[in-house]
Amino acid sequence: MFRRIRERRNHQAAQREYEELTQTAHLVPALAEIPDFPETAPGQDAEQDFLPRDLRVPPRDKLAGLMMRWDGPLVVEGEVHACPECGAYRDWVVFLMRESIWLRCPAGHETLEPRLDAAWYNRNSGPLNSLHDTVQDGLKHLGR
Ligand SMILES: [Zn+2]
Structure with a gap:
């Protein structure tokens, strides 16, 4: 795989050089016609280096919010946090x-906890593993 990419880069560099050399002379760039790797549509090369579209996760700042389960007691500034209502x-x-x-x-x-912040969340959460259109869907996914 990497060898192919390197070969392709070398090929592209050589081709650019060749085209620069031949542009002024109005020569047909014969190198471009040598089929040493399969043709790909424009933009397809970059796509192939990434995960399939349905496995990609949007960047965190594009999400409305994140959620995670916290099954044990939640200690905030040395105190076990309790729901103020129940x-x-x-x-x-x-x-x-x-x-x-x-x-x-x-x-x-649901209560706001101003003593915790995004940095705390990022330290304590795992990688994103699913996306949901609604909070209800997310809660169902978390088993709540
Ligand atoms: Zn409660």
């Missing part, structure tokens, strides 16, 4: 919405 202290869903962290308890109460 007192639940575990089985959270943690949302990162822009720069804000929201916590959702098992009963569905």
Whole structure:
């Protein structure tokens, strides 16, 4: 694979050089007609170096928000965080919405947690593994 890319780059460099040399002389660039690798459509080369389209994940700043499960007690600044409405202290869903962290308890109460931030979220979350059009779909995916 890498050898082919290198060969192709060498070929392209040689071809450019050749074309520059031949442009002024109005010669037919014969090198371009040597079929030493399969023809590809313009732009296709770059595409092939990436994951298939349906496996790609958009950059985080293009997403409305991120969410993850947090099954154990959530300790914020040395204290176990409890839901202010029902007192639940575990089985959270943690949302990162822009720069804000929201916590959702098992009963569905959602509260802003200003002591946590995007950096905390990024330190504690794994890689993105799914995308959802709605929060409800995301919650279902998380088993909530
Ligand atoms: Zn609650």
